[in-house]
Amino acid sequence: MKPAAFDYVRADSVAHAVQALAAAGDEAKIIAGGQSLLPMMNFRLVKPSVLVDINHIAGLAEVRERGGRLVLGALVRHRITASDPLIRRHIPVLSAAMKHVAHLTVRNRGTFCGSICHADPAAEMPMLALLLNAEIHIASPRGERGVPAADFFVGSLATALVHDELVTEIEIDTLPAGTGWGFEEFARRHGDYALAAVAVTLQRRNGVAVDVRIAVMGVGEMAIRLHAVERVLEGSDLADARLDQAVALLRSEIEPNSDLNASADFRRHLAGGLARRALSDAWGRAKEQIAP
Amino acid sequence: MSENPKVTVTVNGVAHTRTVEPRLLLSDFLRGEIGLTGTHVGCEQGVCGACTILLDGRSARACLTFAVQADGAEIETIEGQGSIQQLGRIQQAFRDHHALQCGFCTPGFVMVITDILRHHDVETDAEIREALSGNLCRCTGYEHIVNAVRELVRERGKLPS
Numbered sequence: 001m002k003p004a005a006f007d008y009v010r011a012d013s014v015a016h017a018v019q020a021l022a023a024a025g026d027e028a029k030i031i032a033g034g035q036s037l038l039p040m041m042n043f044r045l046v047k048p049s050v051l052v053d054i055n056h057i058a059g060l061a062e063v064r065e066r067g068g069r070l071v072l073g074a075l076v077r078h079r080i081t082a083s084d085p086l087i088r089r090h091i092p093v094l095s096a097a098m099k100h101v102a103h104l105t106v107r108n109r110g111t112f113c114g115s116i117c118h119a120d121p122a123a124e125m126p127m128l129a130l131l132l133n134a135e136i137h138i139a140s141p142r143g144e145r146g147v148p149a150a151d152f153f154v155g156s157l158a159t160a161l162v163h164d165e166l167v168t169e170i171e172i173d174t175l176p177a178g179t180g181w182g183f184e185e186f187a188r189r190h191g192d193y194a195l196a197a198v199a200v201t202l203q204r205r206n207g208v209a210v211d212v213r214i215a216v217m218g219v220g221e222m223a224i225r226l227h228a229v230e231r232v233l234e235g236s237d238l239a240d241a242r243l244d245q246a247v248a249l250l251r252s253e254i255e256p257n258s259d260l261n262a263s264a265d266f267r268r269h270l271a272g273g274l275a276r277r278a279l280s281d282a283w284g285r286a287k288e289q290i291a292p
Numbered sequence: 293m294s295e296n297p298k299v300t301v302t303v304n305g306v307a308h309t310r311t312v313e314p315r316l317l318l319s320d321f322l323r324g325e326i327g328l329t330g331t332h333v334g335c336e337q338g339v340c341g342a343c344t345i346l347l348d349g350r351s352a353r354a355c356l357t358f359a360v361q362a363d364g365a366e367i368e369t370i371e372g373q374g375s376i377q378q379l380g381r382i383q384q385a386f387r388d389h390h391a392l393q394c395g396f397c398t399p400g401f402v403m404v405i406t407d408i409l410r411h412h413d414v415e416t417d418a419e420i421r422e423a424l425s426g427n428l429c430r431c432t433g434y435e436h437i438v439n440a441v442r443e444l445v446r447e448r449g450k451l452p453s
Contacts, residue, residue: 001336007294008314008360031361038356039337042317051314053361079350103426104412105344105351105404190425 003041009052014139017052017166022141024050026163031055032074033109035102036118060168063087071171074114078107090174091132093181093201097124100183103191113167116149119222121156122193124185127223129153131199131215132172140165156221179203180286182278186270188261194218195262196271200278204286208235214279219256219271226253229275238283246279247272299363303328304372314360319343321359322369330370330399334428341427344400345369351407368406370399382406382444389440393431400427405441413451417442 011017021028029048031037032055040046054060060073063084070086081087082098101107101115101124115125116136126149129136134149141164152160161167175181185197196218202209212233217223229250236242256267300309303326310325322331322345334340336355343354346368374380379387382402392398404427408414414423420441421434429437 002317002320003315005293005313005315008297008358010360010363034356034358034361035338035353038353038358042336042355051358055361099422103341104407104423105341105353105426106338108350108407109352109356190422 001042003038004044004047006048007050009050010056011052011054013057014166014168017054017057018139018141018164020050020052021166022164024048024052024163028052028163030117030166032111032114033077034114035106035110036114036120054166065174066171068174069171070174071169072112073169074111074167076112078102078110078112078115079104081112082107091172093175093183093199094128094132094172096181097128097183097185097199100124100185100187100191100194100197106191113170116152116170117159117161117167119153119155119157119159120193121220121222122195122218123223124194124197124217126153127197127199127215127217129170129172130223130225131201131213134173135171136167137169137171138165139168144168146171150225153222158222175201176203178287178289180282180284182281182285184274184278184281186274196256196267196274198271198274198278200275200282202233202279202282202286203289204283205289205291207288208237209233209283209286210235214250214275216250216254216271216275219254219267221255224254226250228253233279238279243276243279247276250275297360297363299360301359301362301365301367303367304369310359312359314358316359317355318345318347318357318359318362318367319354321362322354322367325359328369328371332396332399334396339428340397341400341404342397344403344427346403346406349410351404368403370402373402373406382409382440385440385444386437389436389443391432391436391440397427397429397431401429401437405444408441409444409448411451414441414445420445 009020028050030052061075062073088095129149135146136152180202182200185194187194200214202212212230215225232246251268251272256264258264296311298311319333322328332342334342338353338356345354374383408423
C-alpha cells in the first residue's frame with residue numbers, strides 16, 4: 001500500500017514537462033489531480049520511475065472561449081467544470097453530468113484532462129469528450145498536435161498518447177441556445193463508477209430532431225458515440241416506435257462486459273432504459289425552432 | 293535516484309521543513325514526520341475519506357497526495373480545529389448530536405464539513421448527504437452526522453454569492 005520509489009520533477013512550463021517526459025524514456029507519468037493515479041501507485045499497479053508534476057505550470061487552470069468553442073486547460077479541476085458559468089450557460093449537459101463524478105473532495109483535485117488521459121471505460125469525461133466533438137491538444141518535444149476525441153480513445157485505459165506527450169487542453173463544442181439534453185447514469189452507490197451511462201443532445205427544428213448525438217459508457221472497452229442510433233433518430237419526432245427502434249439498435253451495438261457488479265445482459269438492458277429516458281428528457285428540454 | 297527534496301509545509305499555521313522521499317504520502321508525512329496523528333489512514337486508495345485534510349483551503353485526500361507536492365502549501369488538519377478543553381464548532385456539533393461512536397472517521401468528516409461550510413451552499417438533507425458521500429462511517433448510520441451538519445448549515449445561512 002505504499003508506492004514504489006520515483007524521482008519527482010516539478011515542471012514550471014509545458015516545455016520543461018515534456019523534456020522531463022522525453023528524458024525518462026517511457027517510464028514517466030504525469031500527475032495533475034492524481035485521483036486515479038495515486039490509488040494505482042499505492043497498489044503498485046503503476047510504478048513510474050519519474051513523476052512529472054504539472055500543477056505549478058501557469059495558465060493551464062482556465063476555462064475560456066475560443067472561436068465559438070470552450071477550451072479547458074489541463075489543470076481545470078472537476079469542481080471548476082461543475083460550477084463554471086460559461087459551461088453552465090453553453091453546455092448544461094456537462095454541468096449536470098458533474099454531479100455523478102466521484103465526490104466533493106475528489107472533485108477538488110481531479111481534472112477533466114487527467115480523466116480523459118486515464119480513459120477509464122466507466123468514467124464520464126471520455127463519453128462527454130466524444131459527445132462534444134472534443135479536440136485534444138497535445139504538446140511534445142516535437143511540437144504540438146490536435147487529436148479528435150474519436151481518435152484519442154483506443155481502448156480500456158488506452159489512448160493515442162505516446163510517452164513524451166502532455167495534454168495541455170481540451171477544446172469542446174458549445175451548444176446552441178435551445179439545445180435539448182439528457183444525462184442518465186446508474187451506479188451502485190452515488191459517486192461510484194457507473195454500471196452504465198448515456199448522454200444525449202439534440203435540436204428540435206420544425207417539429208423534428210436534428211443534430212442528434214448520443215454517447216454511452218460503462219458498456220464496453222471504452223466510451224463510444226453511437227452514430228447508427230443517431231441516424232435512426234435524425235429527422236424524427238422521437239415517437240414511441242422510433243424510440244423502440246433506436247433502443248433496440250443501441251442494445252445490439254454495444255458489447256458490455258460481465259463483472260461482479262452486473263452481467264453483460266443486465267448492462268445491455270440498463271443502457272437501453274437509460275437511453276430512452278435521456279432521449280425523452282432531451283426532446284422535452286429542446287426549444288422548438290422554426291427554420292425556413 | 294536523485295537526492296531527496298527538502299519541503300516546507302505549513303500545517304495549522306506552523307511551518308515544518310523536512311527532507312522527504314518523493315513517494316512519501318502526505319498522510320504519512322503528517323503522522324510520521326510531523327507527529328500529527330489525528331489524520332487517520334483507512335484505505336490508502338481514496339475511498340474512505342478518513343485522511344481528508346484541507347490543502348490550500350479545499351478538502352483533499354492526504355493519501356492521494358505526495359508530501360513533496362505540498363511544498364509551499366497551507367495544510368489544515370483536525371488538530372487545528374480545537375482541543376479537548378475547547379472544542380471547535382464542528383466538533384461541538386458532533387458531540388451535541390452524538391455524531392460519532394468509535395471516532396475513526398471523524399477527523400475526515402470534520403475536515404470535509406469545514407470545506408462544505410466555507411464553500412458549498414448545501415441546504416437540504418439530500419444535498420448534505422451528497423456532500424458527505426465521499427466519507428465512510430461504519431458506526432453511526434450517518435443519521436446523527438447529518439443532524440450535526442444540518443444544524444451547522446442552518447447556523448451559517450447562505451454563503452455570499
